[in-house]
Amino acid sequence: MHSGFSEERNGEQCERSICVNNPNLESMKEDILYHLNLDTASHDFPKQFGDVKFVCVGGSPWRMKSFTEYIAKELGLEDPKGEYPNICEGTDRYAMYKVGPILSVSHGIGIPSISIMLHELIKLLYHARCTDVTIVRIGTSGGIGLQPGTVVVTKQPVDAMFLPRFEQVVLGKTVVRSTELDVELAEELLQCGKELAEFETVIGNTMCTLDFYEGQARLDGAFCSYTEEEKQNYLSEAYAAGVRNIEMESSVFAAMCKLSNIRGSIRSEVLDAAV
The missing domain is CATH 3.40.50.1580 (Nucleoside phosphorylase domain)
Incomplete structure (x- = not known):
């Protein structure tokens, strides 16, 4: 219904x-x-x-x-x-x-x-x-190929495989939902950022992970199952896929905004650079 x-x-x-x-x-x-x-x-x-x-x-x-x-x-x-x-x-x-x-x-x-x-x-x-109604998520993130202080307007959230999807298990079945955001709103926020000129504003894909440490290729968690070289290779692949920052909320935010017919966008400040 x-x-x-x-x-x-x-x-x-x-x-x-x-x-x-x-x-x-x-x-x-x-x-x-x-x-x-x-x-x-x-x-x-x-x-x-x-x-x-x-x-x-x-x-x-x-x-x-x-x-x-x-x-x-x-x-x-x-x-x-x-x-x-x-x-x-x-x-x-x-x-x-x-x-x-x-x-x-x-x-x-x-x-x-x-x-x-x-x-x-x-x-x-x-x-x-x-x-x-318009909803905007304002937050912080880790950057890929960007300097700290840069603001990223999300073009589209992607998962850790660089795919534009949000997966959720409902009643034992995997449900896949779109992570499409409002394109016009993203462009408006990008333009506002450029007009302010107080900080660099870019647009790019945002990778949404399920974890702050291994999920984001960090080396400082309680566990680390990869090498520095493997980390750098993965982040290089992410950059080539258009990913410019990493956080932990964007995919479900985009999916639920789309399902509820609400204009949604994401604006994140880069706190540190992953690569």
Whole structure:
């Protein structure tokens, strides 16, 4: 079953309604977003979140709070007391802040953590009847052939085999989903970065791994099953495949944005160079 809220604009159906694909949601008296500490019974989602147009997500709670304070100042929506309450207060899983039409949400580290957050965030936007939502992941990464401080706008996430796919086992069967991102949005972010000229901004594929150490060809984990030469050969192959940075969330982020009909893009700062 395919479900989604839509609205009429000049007699035409909105193209950016939030889509879900779960018939069980329609029959539930209450939908509990366990890890966000929110539920449809005690919260008026359309009233509280219905105006949301932009969502920025990132790993750590403090980073997303800092982003909230920054964007509030930029938009002239600063709180006189400098107070920005955590909407998810009461849970230590994630943090969420809201300034005008912008949500700022932390997602932790790795595919499992961001996947849980995105399931509940997408349902939140769905229940709130939001439309035309754009989600951008802002984070950090390891670079390939780039200097620290470079910002990478993701063209397409790929797995550790350099393939544009996200694989997940559901009921014992492997499900493969596309990691296609919004091309126009990526170009817009690339252009913004070039106009700022405060740091180098490039576009390239982002490799999403399941591990920070061996998965990213590091030599400093508790275990290392390869040589320095093998590492360098692998990273050279990654570069030749268009990969410019490595992180741990991009593939599922892209897959879930596409499934829910949300414009999504990823912007990552390179902290260190893998090669």
